[in-house]
Amino acid sequence: MSIALVILAAGKGTRMNSDLPKVLHQIANAPMLVHTMQAGAALSPEKTVVVAGHGYDAVKAAALDYDPEATVVLQEEQNGTGHATRVARDALADFDGDVIVLFGDTPFVTPETLESMAVAREENAVVVLGFEAADPGKYGRLVMKGDSLERIVEYADATDEERDITFCNSGVMLAKRDDLFDLIDALNSDNAQGEIYLTDIVGVARERGMSVTAVSCDEAETLGINSRAHLAQAEAVFQDRARAELMDLGVTLQQPETVMLSFDTVIGRDTTVEPNVYFGPGVTIESGTRIRAFSHLEGCHISRGAIIGPYARLRPGAELAENTHVGNFVEIKNAEIGEGTKVNHLSYVGDATVGKGTNIGAGTITCNYDGVMKHRTEIGDNAFVGSNTMLVAPVKVGNQAMTGSGSVITKNVPDEALALARADQVTKPGLSVKLFEILKKKKQKRDQESQ
Incomplete structure (x- = not known):
């Protein structure tokens, strides 16, 4: 049976105290809406419809950025x-299949749970997602009779016996398209809030003799986010889950609670991640690498056997081949680093291509920006770039070429050539002592005048 997603994302989120629509607040560097879409995508839906309201344009842009095939519709009045x-x-007018209704501010329902609902x-006309609550509080209670969901009872309307029930309603629903909208058409807003509640379709379905059941999930999956405190709690839930999944897949996290991951972080097994490493969006790391402490990575790909850090920064477009070394206080941006190449100390390599087996000395900078445009630097295989070399792009350093320490390279260096580009040293015997004496007298005079 084909399936469609309807994701409700129209709420303003007053308690967030923000100009940003609630569903666009981020968890693990992605809007919570994207987390919901990502979970639903595991069902290979034929259609995805996002219902937006407050901040419609921004919500639409975020939804289409993740899934260009999604449909975003406007709920003018909430x-x-x-x-x-x-x-x-109307967005599902030509669709004939099941519809699952999700919430953009409830981002942790897992694909496995959605599969269970499907x-x-x-064997049932309507499926509701429930959870066993540690503290049921004022959640709606799911009253079950065997596998059949008899009714959903709101806390305010529940008897003492019903309030003792710990199986609670998440609000997530699944039904055939025609059934879903027929049941909604039978609803009214005759309640304290004057609103039309989706959960009321359960009662209508039972009155019509339709079979209704509930599927249970872990309570953490149903965490709804309505405040900054909830957002922080959600971030912690995501990080704990993501770290556990990585370790189950064979990744060593030496101090897991200090490692921050993004929604799309991919790390291969037998990789070791030392403490205090931050993974921004778009990071893929192959097996058998080591990410050393206090490194910051985003938008990069790291191949097998590489060693990164400590205190390294890899920015978007960094592509590292196998067995590369990127050391302390090195920044790589929009650059390809060849197999076995080492950039070990205090260097910036941006908008560059570096061949295999090359050594980039400490303090090297690719001067890639002229104030208007970016330019590329090309360094060949088995080259040696001396410490404190400035490579003024666009420029090329050939295979097995070398630059002398302290050089400012403005012209191409041919294969196997040595380039020296620095002023001749001038030595003045005894001038150091005389200069210090002059400076000390100036300082003494200045101090006296300031008193």
Whole structure:
């Protein structure tokens, strides 16, 4: 059976105290909306419809950036979850299959849970996602009879016996498209809030003799985010889950709680990550690498056997081949570093291509920006760039070529050539002592005048 996603993302999120739409606040460097879309994408949906309201343009841009095939529709007036779901009807006019309704501010429902709901739908008209709550509080209670969901009881309407139930409603629903919208059409806003609630379709379905069931998930999957405190809690939940998954896959995290991951971080097994490493978006690391302490990585690819850090920074476009070494206080940006090449100390390599087996000396800088445009530096195989070399791009250093320490290279260096580009040293015997005496007298005079 084909499936479509409807993601409700119209809320303003007043408690966030922000101009940013609630679903665009980030967890692990991605909007929480993207986390929801990512989970739903595991079902290979035929259609994805995002219902936006507050900050429509920004929400639409974020949704389409993740999935250009998504449809974003406007809920002009926010009138409850049932009304929001109804807004998606026209976008699904040509769709014949199941629809799962998710929430853009509940980003942690797993693909496995959604698969379980899809399986349950094979024998039931409506499937509700529930969870066993450690503290049920004022959640709606799911009243079960065997595998059948008899009704959803809101806390305010529940008896003492029903309030003792710990199986609670997440709000996530799954039903056939035609059934879903027929049931929503039967709802009304005759309640304290004057809104149309999606959860009320359970009662209507039972009245019509339709089978309804509930699938259970871990409570952490249903975490809804309504405040900055919730956002921080969600970040912690994501990080704990992501770190555990990496370690299960064979990655060593020496001090897991100090490693920060992004929603799309990929790390191969037998990689060791030392403490206090930050992974921004777009990082892929192959197996058998070592990421040393206090490194910051984003938008980069690191091949097998590489050693990065400590205190290294890899920026977007950094592409490191196998067995490369990038050491302390080195920054790499938009550059390809060849196999076995070493950039070990205090250097900046940006907008560059560096061949294999090359050594980049301490203090090397590729001077890539002229104030208007960026220019590239090309360094060949088995070259040796002396310490404190300035490579003024565009410039090329050939295979097995060498630059002398302290050189400013403005012209291409041929293969196997040595380039020296620095002023001749001038030595003045005894001048050092005389100069210091002059300077000390100036300082003494200045101090006296300032008193």
